[in-house]
Amino acid sequence: MSTLEDTKRRMRDPSPEVRRRAVMSLEQALGPEADELIIEALGDEDWRVRKEAVSLAAVSARRGDLLDSLVQSMLQEENVGQRNAAAEALASAGRPAVDAILGAMSRFDESGRKIACEVLGASDDPRAVDALAGILDDDDTNVRMCAAEWLGEIGGRKAVDALLPCLASTDKLLVLAALQSLNTIGENIEWASLEPLAGESLYGDELLLALGRSGAPQAADFIVRELSRSHVAARALELLHGSDSKGAQAVYRVLNAAPETVLDLLAERAAEEEPVERQAAARCLMWSRRASHMPRIVALARSESMYPLLLEELGSWGDDAVDELERMAARESGRELASVLGLLSRLVGEEERSRFGPLFAKHLVSEDPVVATAAAGASARFGDVSDVARLVELMKSKDPRVSRTASLSLAEMGRRFPEVVAEKMRQLDIEGSEGVHICRVLEVVGDPGDVGRLSTAMTSPSPRLRRAVIVTLAEIAREEALDKISLALTDEDTGVRMAAASALARVGPAASDTIVSALRTSEGPVKGALIRALGKVGHPEASGILRGLLRGPADEAITALEAAGQLELDPGQMLGEILGHPDGEVVKQALSVLSESVPNERLAGLLEHPAWDVRLAAVEGLEVRDLDQDLEDALRDRLAREDDDLVREAIRRLLSRTR
């Protein structure tokens, strides 16, 4: 029995897997009989067989074969699976399919024409735009809408020119599809084209977005009326505001005149909606520019993520915002007061220290921890020497937010008043509950004179404090702290050992021998930290050490690869180890990091890797290379034996480039 006969027989086997493999074998068979079998397989009842056939058919279609048969398959109505599979093959065939489709367009029924639109849209052929534009006046609404949608996907000037006249159509669904596509493209449609559409509720959010993009001041009134109905209206106002100064002025005008109920609604949405709508609602609220709305705006400051936006918009209010916030500070309390202080401290420049410093200092003594925290945060920029003592008291607070904020502010104040802050720190018990915070401040104001106290704290039973001490020692004593940091590598707490490993990187090149010694006996995250430290400080034997680690467990190998990159070691020297790593993930990482350094023959070698995902990564790596005959042969050889459909698909795609 001939090979093709055998394939035919297997294609009638009850097992889908046998049939799929039979289709696979057609890769090697050429000629009309093989083509016929591929088309037949497109109609197989099992999706896996059809998928295999689509892949083969697309390769054939790309080289100009099978096109008529595929079009014929699209024309028949008995087998829907075959029809869709043929369309899929044509769509992925690209440009060669466009001619075939255009030639057959008149013979398609409406559902065939709709599929044709999809083939054209996905073809990446420049002629597709003209072809789709021609279909915009098709007899069938669905076909017209499909053409409009694909024009939106393709984009470009020609697509816009084809879509704009559709806005005047009496077919409302086509208008909607055109609006949607023009919004997708980001086109600014003129007011004159949009105004007639304003009364039609069907166009809904698409019309609002288009009005926002139009930049027409007249659009503002319409959009603001929709605020209570549509969640997109605020976004539309945001677009209008961003169009030009006239648009922005119109937005200010309509929001300033908007009823309170609308602003209540915006405040509600700004607190609840998805990020994009939330930000738009918050901006609209601030564009109302009414000082009486400040409490609503301040309420938004409860969310830290809103701060950049609030500061940006309130910053444009100038003194109005600062004055109103100052008035609020005099009458508010609790959470609202904390938000006011937080906003003020960020809005006001340090040149205003004499005006606002006393305000923040006054609230440093608040019994409400939220207010005290906000005031402590403000002290970082506005605090005076006289505030240091109070901040130190706050640093002792049992409330972690208060103590942490106070310590961060003290560290910042330490840059302005180093001696005062350092002296205060020296009066404190570093082994007390605020020891970690003291270390944080000492990182800024400490000097080698503090090493003794810090050394004492290294005997603390608290691993958290020992960790903080290690970091501080490395910062203020550097090389002189090397012995102490080395000893901490024997600490019983993993976190302390990790801190010590990271601190060695801060010590610098003097720590390189210690890092190398410690690498021999460390495991897990500590070893990872040491590898990273080696990557930062280097060592004469770093290359050999890192190469050795590349053969180790996956996490160590990947960290070693990063460290080698930091040290700018020759990646070519590491390929043997890293590409031979037993964990496929490591090999893939290496390919993504070292892609350009991996020669063709190494990539070809990975085509034989036992893990399918590595083989796929190798094929993808070859996609950006020029294929010589040897590579092509290696790919074909692999394709004949490859079991995985994704890898086969990738190889076929790559090989079709060369045909």
Add this chain to the structure above:
Amino acid sequence: MRLSVERFRLIRDIINGRYGIWFSDEHRYLMESRLGERMVQLGLESFDDYYYFIKYNPDGETEIEEAVDVLTTNETYFFREDYQLRAFAGELLPEMHRRLAGRRKLMIWSAGCSSGEEAYTIAILVKNSGLFEGWDVRIFGSDVSKRVLARARSGVYRTTSFRTTPEGIIKRHFSEHSGGMRVNDDIRALCNFGHLNLLDADKSVLLGRVDVIFCRNVMIYFDKRSKLRAISMLYDRLNNGGYLLLGHTESLLNLSTAFELVHTSEDLVYRRPEVSHG
């Protein structure tokens, strides 16, 4: 719960393999009673279960540490074996002060420091000698038990730890503290503590070289093979001319000829020769 001879030996061998500590057959009943408590705490029903736990459970390594902790006597106190300490303070410290004046750095290791009394005693002696002001002095205490290291770090001790401590020393170097007396900060500043197995030669490299090693009443738990490994490591960690101080019942007889014996007025101590053997 009974500990069979077979299970006793299997558990003993695991501990010996990790830490070099050796329990002869007469320790079976000690192991039965002390590890029996651990078994209850772990919710295990038999020594078979306990054996499988330390051998195969992911937390087995930690449990071996706990076992070592409860099986070895950690009881110690300040100024223990004071005749040796007098020799250290009166003869070794002055000798090192002269010999190391060029580098002004003194590193002492209390190997098997238990709850820290020995390390702090050494620090007090160095401080009180008055010879090392302005020097970089470091006393490193190590142990395999995390529990005793936590006590060492706290630096707080009850009366029993002071059974041989002179009153003047207590007044000068300790302060009242809830739960006992606490070592003053100037002494604690000289000390560091770490988790180290004396059979882990690679990790010991992190200490660098030291001038004195106190390894007293630690190797009494070791079998001969482990003693040889530990002594070899201690030798490697000493600077040339550095001292090794063992417990009063311990010696290097039949274990090592690399050290030289130094006679002090009250004791015998070992020393790595000035011209090293390697």
